[in-house]
Amino acid sequence: MHRKLIVLALVLSAMVPPMARAGAPRNGDRFLNSAGPREWPGIPEVLGFFLRKTWQSFLPPSGAARRVPFDRQAMERNPSVTWIGHSTLLVRMDGVTFLTDPMFSDRASPIAFFGPRRVVAPGVPLDQLPKVDFALLSHDHYDHADVPSITALARGGTRFVVPLGLGDVVRGAGGDAIELDWWQHTRINGVDIHCVPAQHFSGRSAFGDHGRRLWAGWVVVGATRRFYHGGDTGFFSGFAEIGKRFGPLDLAALPIGAYDPPSIMRFVHLDPEEAVRAAVDLRAERVVAMHFGTFDLTEEPLDEPPRRFRRAATRNGFDRERAWTLKIGESRDW
Numbered sequence: 064m065h066r067k068l069i070v071l072a073l074v075l076s077a078m079v080p081p082m083a084r085a086g087a088p089r090n091g092d093r094f095l096n097s098a099g100p101r102e103w104p105g106i107p108e109v110l111g112f113f114l115r116k117t118w119q120s121f122l123p124p125s126g127a128a129r130r131v132p133f134d135r136q137a138m139e140r141n142p143s144v145t146w147i148g149h150s151t152l153l154v155r156m157d158g159v160t161f162l163t164d165p166m167f168s169d170r171a172s173p174i175a176f177f178g179p180r181r182v183v184a185p186g187v188p189l190d191q192l193p194k195v196d197f198a199l200l201s202h203d204h205y206d207h208a209d210v211p212s213i214t215a216l217a218r219g220g221t222r223f224v225v226p227l228g229l230g231d232v233v234r235g236a237g238g239d240a241i242e243l244d245w246w247q248h249t250r251i252n253g254v255d256i257h258c259v260p261a262q263h264f265s266g267r268s269a270f271g272d273h274g275r276r277l278w279a280g281w282v283v284v285g286a287t288r289r290f291y292h293g294g295d296t297g298f299f300s301g302f303a304e305i306g307k308r309f310g311p312l313d314l315a316a317l318p319i320g321a322y323d324p325p326s327i328m329r330f331v332h333l334d335p336e337e338a339v340r341a342a343v344d345l346r347a348e349r350v351v352a353m354h355f356g357t358f359d360l361t362e363e364p365l366d367e368p369p370r371r372f373r374r375a376a377t378r379n380g381f382d383r384e385r386a387w388t389l390k391i392g393e394s395r396d397w
C-alpha cells in the first residue's frame with residue numbers, strides 16, 4: 064500500500080510541467096534557465112562583437128528614442144504608465160505607484176568612463192518623481208540594477224522587490240529588498256506582486272558571480288488591473304504559462320531591443336517580432352515596448368526595434384491602441 068502511494072506521488076509529480084514546480088532550476092549555487100544551458104557561438108564571434116561595440120562607443124550615437132517634456136498630471140493619473148527610458152517605467156494602478164528596473168544614470172557600467180552610455184536623458188528626473196511605493200528589479204545587469212538610482216529611491220522610502228540573490232546589491236546601495244523565487248509572491252499596499260520566470264542570465268563582474276542572482280519577470284495584480292514587466296528575456300514557453308496563470312493582462316511591458324547579432328543575443332533577448340508573439344502568449348490586452356532607444360547595447364540601429372515592432376504588432380492584430388511605442392517622458396492611461 065505504502066509503495067503504491069509513493070509510485071502514485073512520483074507519477075503525479077512527473078505530470079506537473081517542470082516550471083510549475085517549486086522555483087527556478089539551479090545547479091549548486093548557480094541559477095539556470097528552464098530551457099537548459101545556452102549555446103555560445105565561437106570565441107572569435109563574441110570577441111569581434113565586443114571589439115566593435117567598444118569602438119562604436121566612441122562614435123556619436125544616432126537613432127535615440129524621442130523625448131518629450133513629462134506631464135505631471137498625466138503621470139499621476141490612475142491607472143497610467145510613463146516611459147522614463149530603457150526598461151524604466153513609472154506605473155500607477157489601484158492606488159500604488161511603482162517603477163520597473165529604475166535606471167537614471169549615464170552609464171550602464173561599474174566604471175564611469177566605459178561601457179554603454181545613455182543616449183537620451185531620463186524622461187522624468189529622479190527628484191521630480193512622485194512618491195514611489197516600490198520598485199521591481201528584474202536582474203542584476205547594470206542597465207537594470209543601478210546602484211545610484213537604488214540609493215536615491217531608498218532615501219525617499221521606496222522598497223525593492225527582487226529575484227533571489229539580488230538583495231545584496233540593493234542592501235549595498237542602502238535599500239531594503241524582498242527576495243522572491245519564481246512563482247512566489249508578496250503583497251504591498253493592497254497589490255499582489257508575483258515573481259515569474261524569464262529566460263536570461265546574470266552577473267555583474269567578469270569573474271565569480273555568473274548565475275548566482277536569479278533573473279525574473281513580474282506580474283502585479285491589483286483590484287482592477289494586471290500589469291506585467293518582462294525584464295530581460297529571450298523567447299520561451301514561460302510566456303504561455305504566465306498567460307495561463309495570470310491572463311488576460313491589462314498591460315504587458317516587453318523588451319524589444321538588443322537582438323543583433325542573433326547568434327549571441329537570441330537566447331537572452333527578444334527581437335520585436337518575438338515580443339509580439341510573447342504578448343499573444345501572455346494574453347496581453349495592451350503591450351508597451353521598452354529596452355530600446357536609450358542605451359546603445361548591441362549592433363542593430365537604435366531606431367530599428369520600434370519600426371519592426373510596429374509592423375509585427377499590426378500584422379498580429381495589435382493596432383496603435385493596443386501596441387505602444389511611447390516617447391521618453393510620455394504618459395498613457397490604461
Ligand code: ZN
Pocket residue numbers: 202204263295
Ligand atoms: Zn540583462
Ligand code: ZN
Pocket residue numbers: 204206207295354
Ligand atoms: Zn538589458
